[in-house]
Amino acid sequence: MSAIDLSLRGQARAIAAGDADPSELLDEALARIEERNPALNAIVETFPERSREMLAAAPDGRLRGVPVVIKDEWPLPWRAQRFGSAELLQPTAPAESGPYRALRDAGAVIVGVGNMEELGAGSTGAISVYGPARNPWDLDRCPGGSSSGPAASVAARLVGGAVGADGLGSVRYPAAYCGLTGLKPTFARSAMDGHHAAETTTTIVSGPLCVDAADCRLLASALFGEALEEGDASGLRIGVVRDVPSEDVDPEVGDACEGAIEMLRAETGGSIQEVALPELAAATIAAVLISNSDGLAEVRPEQLNRLDPAISLLNRAVLKYRMLIPSVAVSHSHRLRTLARRRLAALFADVDVIAWPTVPAPAPPLEAPLVDLPSGTETADRANVRGGALANLTGTPAISVPVGLSSSGLPIGLQLGAAWGRDELLLDAAEALERANGRRWVDARPPLAETEAAAADGS
Amino acid sequence: MDDAPDRGDEFIASGLASLGIEADETELAVIAGVHKVFAPPIRELVEFDVESVTPEPNLDLSQAPPPEKA
Secondary structure, X not given: OOHHHOOHHHHHHHHHOOOOOHHHHHHXXXXXXXXXXXXXXXXXXXOHHHHHHHXXXXXXXXXXXXXXXXXXXXXXXXXXXXXXXXXXXXXXXXXXXXXXXXXXXXXXXXXXXXXXXXXXXXXXXXXXXXXXXXXXXXXXXXXXXXXXXXHHHHHOOOOOEEEEEEXXXXXXXXXXXHOOEEEEOOOOOOOOOOOOOOOOOOOOEEEEEEOOHHHHHHHHHHHHOOOOOOOOOOOOEEEEEOOHHHHOOOHXXXXXXXXXXXXXXXXXXXXXXXXXXXXXXXXXXXXHHHHHHOOHHHOOHXXXXXXXXXXXXXXXXXXXXXHHOXXXXXXXXXXXXXXXXXXXXXXXXXXXXXXEEOOXXXXXXXXXXXXXXXXXXXXXXXXXXXXXXXXXXXXXOXXXXXXXXXXXXXXXXXXXXXXXOOHHHHHHHHHHHHHHOOOOOOOOOOHXXXXXXXXXXXX | OOOOHHHHHHXXXXXXXXXXXXXXXXXXXXXXXXXXXXXXXXHHHHHOOOOOOOOXXXXXXXXXXXXXXX
């Protein structure tokens, strides 16, 4: 088996044991990108000399010599972030961002910058200054956003892991669309400095996108700067919310997630109980408004009068419209945040995790990102945010895990949320689910990524 | 924040103008579309009763909220 086809941890182990040459692995990753990326548009820039310099200077960390991709959301010492856009309202410059330093200090080698949804403003990945990334499971489908390129890179096995960012679900949506495991950490637990909104955001975090939970644990440990120890998910108390995110979903998604929740319960010897979040709908719009108003004080009207015309018409409109968000709505949003946080704190005394589908339907077509739900046809963005925003509003961690394929061969994701600081429990639960289903879904590969040596390297 | 169909365009155009923000007809049409998406849930949010919710002091999103004072 070629080392590039090993899992992220498999690559790290092989290098540490002397079974793989990191220089050869880097060359393999670059060759893989050259081979597969033209169809995907997942990677928007490579820089082989910089990557070789990182490798030459790599310390003996937990990811020494392992190639990874980073989203176009953080500056690198040799490259300013573009945020998937022709222009940002904030100044940018090449710099050492927190995720870059975390990766460097862990010995990882950044081989490319991942594509993303323009301005991080969508859940599908359909709009980008680079053109959209494509879903490896179906190149005509959305890869999910806004961390579209990182997700597509891992799903297509260009690399074993990638760093995304999640401000309203932007790690979890692409994880679900691309059949990956994606962790949105507890707020402020993962490296975030250097982001152009780091000083103002109350929703965005960096997070890993990997094939499975063990790889996510490894990459998250680098981003957190601490080892995320394996724990025990036995006796897991699972809360199920009977509300829009679990009810107004594609039947195949609903069935797969229901089945996975029951498998998780059985595997952990746990229990399932229904829980109520009566303010969920209000919390969703509250999260959207807070996300769109954090940092708004830094925007000057004259900036909006000379926006780069290469920014999509939709996002030019949103940039201007958000200046009209009523202050009473923002004020209500902050109270809703308090209410939702208190509700979750009480709820997590009774259950360990809450579960619902990450997204209500599999990846929609790129040319028309709409989803058909029991309530009717809806834009994917509006439908997805109903299940994704709560964790960002409240600061809690959440993870998306693959739990099936639709009849059209597209991945289905289940989201688990937990209390503040219980990121490790989410990884434990995800691993329990992998055991329960025999790793069927984490080991599934899109046709584009099938190789003779496609078999996983196990734990 | 009037979302009535016949007043929305007026609200958007005059609101942007009051801030010195320019928008051509195409942009105004798209912004009106955005407004139609945002306005109903914003109205529901504003109608949501949060009067009794005391704002969380020293918000720390990395932690659970402190217990409410009686």
